[in-house]
Amino acid sequence: MSAKNGDSMNLDERKKRILSSVVEDYIESAEPVGSKTLVEKNHLDYSSATIRSEMKLLEEEGYLEQPHISAGRVPSTKGYRYYVDNLMKESKLSMLDIDYINNTINGFGDTDAIFEQIANVVSKILSTPTVITRNNTDTIENIKVVKISEKLLLIVLMSKNGTVKDCIAKLTDTVEDNVIEQMTSILNENLSGTPLKELHLALNKVIQKDLQLFSGIMNDVINSIKYEMSKDLKKLNSGVEKILENPEFTDIEKVKNFINMISTKEIIDSALQKTENDKLSIVIGSENKEVLLNDYTVISLDLKQDDKYLGKLSVIGPKRMDYSKTISTLKYIKEKFSTSLIINKNNDKVKGDNSEEGRK
Amino acid sequence: MSAKNGDSMNLDERKKRILSSVVEDYIESAEPVGSKTLVEKNHLDYSSATIRSEMKLLEEEGYLEQPHISAGRVPSTKGYRYYVDNLMKESKLSMLDIDYINNTINGFGDTDAIFEQIANVVSKILSTPTVITRNNTDTIENIKVVKISEKLLLIVLMSKNGTVKDCIAKLTDTVEDNVIEQMTSILNENLSGTPLKELHLALNKVIQKDLQLFSGIMNDVINSIKYEMSKDLKKLNSGVEKILENPEFTDIEKVKNFINMISTKEIIDSALQKTENDKLSIVIGSENKEVLLNDYTVISLDLKQDDKYLGKLSVIGPKRMDYSKTISTLKYIKEKFSTSLIINKNNDKVKGDNSEEGRK
DNA sequence: ATTTAGCACTTGAAACTTTTGAGTGCTAAA
DNA sequence: TTTAGCACTCAAAAGTTTCAAGTGCTAAAT
Secondary structure, three states: OOOOOOOHHHOOHHHHHHHHHHHHHHHHHOOOEOHHHHHHHHOOOOOHHHHHHHHHHHHHOOOEEOOOOOOOEEEOHHHHHHHHHHHOOOOOOOHHHHHHHHHHOOOOOOHHHHHHHHHHHHHHHHOOOEEEEEOOOOEEEEEEEEEEEOOEEEEEEEEOOOOEEEEEEEOOOOOOHHHHHHHHHHHHHHHOOOEHHHHHHHHHHHHHHHHHHHOOHHHHHHHHHHHHHHHHHOOEEEOHHHHHHOHHHOOHHHHHHHHHHHHOHHHHHHHOOOOOOOOOEEEEHHHOOOHHHOOEEEEEEEEEEOOEEEEEEEEEEEOOOOHHHHHHHHHHHHHHHHHHOOOOOHHHOOOOOOOOOOOO | OOOOOOOHHHOOHHHHHHHHHHHHHHHHHOOOEOHHHHHHHHOOOOOHHHHHHHHHHHHHOOOEEOOOOOOOEEEOHHHHHHHHHHHOOOOOOOHHHHHHHHHHOOOOOOHHHHHHHHHHHHHHHHOOOEEEEEOOOOEEEEEEEEEEEOOEEEEEEEEOOOOEEEEEEEOOOOOOHHHHHHHHHHHHHHHOOOEHHHHHHHHHHHHHHHOHHHOOHHHHHHHHHHHHHHHHHOOEEEOHHHHHHOHHHOOHHHHHHHHHHHHOHHHHHHHHOOOOOOOOEEEEHHHOOOHHHOOEEEEEEEEEEOOEEEEEEEEEEEOOOOHHHHHHHHHHHHHHHHHHOOOOOHHHOOOOOOOOOOOO
């Protein structure tokens, strides 16, 4: 709390009003906001000269920045932060968007398919790249192997948190029913409780142990699982091209850099590290530890059902993003995901190997 | 065959050499090719003046074009066509590329997953957007329904040509084993022989007929299938952002237009209509019926196994694409697909409903 | 008859210059 | 405390010049 120019917490009402207007005008126009347009657009009851001196103070306190001396002002990271924390009103979703979400996210398919749907919807509504990552600390609970035909097996992996993933294994050889049973129990014995991120390692161990027993069939199965899971660890990336809609991306080099960045696992990982309690995580511009992300804002939420963490959804866009709409849309998605999407039902669990009996 | 300036078939050797050089220089440099650079780069044994007058003739005959009067020449559609048909030498794939293809395309997963792998590999090697479409005249041969847990069913669709597609249905209610059997036979009775593109319609009919019998479970199953198949009809689009690598896309508007175009089902469909016998189809620039494609070249091939047509792969890029590398890469992919990828095996067919007995 | 050196001409792109206008900070009056 | 007025700044747009790569044609050379 410095004595002279006050800290974040004590902007007077007029300053708040001005800061809020600058942020909103800039989000809308993408042009630095000048004192005159500000007065006109927002019907402020002061002359541009007054506003000008207020803006200067706001700049001195770090809420606004000037691209160059004869330009208007642009919010700084601190400015956006203050706006998001104290000034922003959450917008209501339009009926159109609500309908679109409800009609498109329907819960069909395995967990990844649902994640993909969600990412697509979000990136469409918000016109922004959207990334979903699975919770890979979730552990394998149960594996089923089903014979589809002579040389086709279907493998279903169910996780403790209730996600489902299926994959097809093509066999180089035919397989007996009892072999399948044997294989299934070996897989379950060895893999139950394994976190998804360690699955690859665990599968290698199984191969080493049991390869000879099944004349290559186990090998086929395990390779299929491996392949399928390696795909899963990739991020579900949607709508990267949406970034082109933003006026800050007129330069093709910037676009390329952005696409490279967002395709780089490490950078995305670093962006997504912390999401605390049940809130949205909002990391603005230079708040991002990763330098390459310093011009962007990342907003993330945890996808949860019955307190089980299934994955994380994030949108990445320029700092100048529509915070209000983004936040309210993501909150709606979070709510919908946790209440009305059947990914995981308590009474739909399978304990052990083949407990088909249920509890009705 | 006009008497005066000859038609496509009788360019003399020198003209062929020049045309070939212009095309190759232009593919490499993306700059209009002038007489002087042409002589230097290609060690032609004539002065630039001679080449100049030859180039003028080639222009008059329609093989070359001049962007403006003081610029070098650029191949016309006719020029590229002549080059591809008569002058081009197919390049050999680098060991690097061959390794990459062989290590990445591994045949794991269902048919769509394999298609996706292929599209990704091709777009990476050729740095060009790649589209795969399924053969949707293929018909359903057999449907299996497997109970995974109390409220989870797994549905596997096998087509006549041997492709496999699986999807998960989440039930709103629990299900008895005998219900599953009944449902499976109803599905098979009603859907066997249905072409994939008519599946949606056929599914609606099944719902109308049998909904009441299964208290909503059939409904859940059918909706899952519908959803899964609607995804499939979408094109498998890969590497759209690769278009940014081309110098013709410095303008962001062009990029946007291209992305819009390639996301438009109708345009892609029109581009992919004809592929005759077993050859690559190469449609250059204005040979495309669709006007929006007139600046692009589309090269397609049919993905076949044992004479069964499973889908079509196409790359779309600027007319100025590396025809030689593209064509040899695609031929390699085609060969690999038809010989070493197990999508469909004669002895892996399932006739009728649940012939688990095999023929060993 | 071909080929080529030479030259006048064209024109887009790059480099430079000028103009314009939106914006500023400061001062003095209200 | 507010504001009208004004000199000043500077990026962007518009306009200008220069430059270089290219052309076609002609007349001389092979």
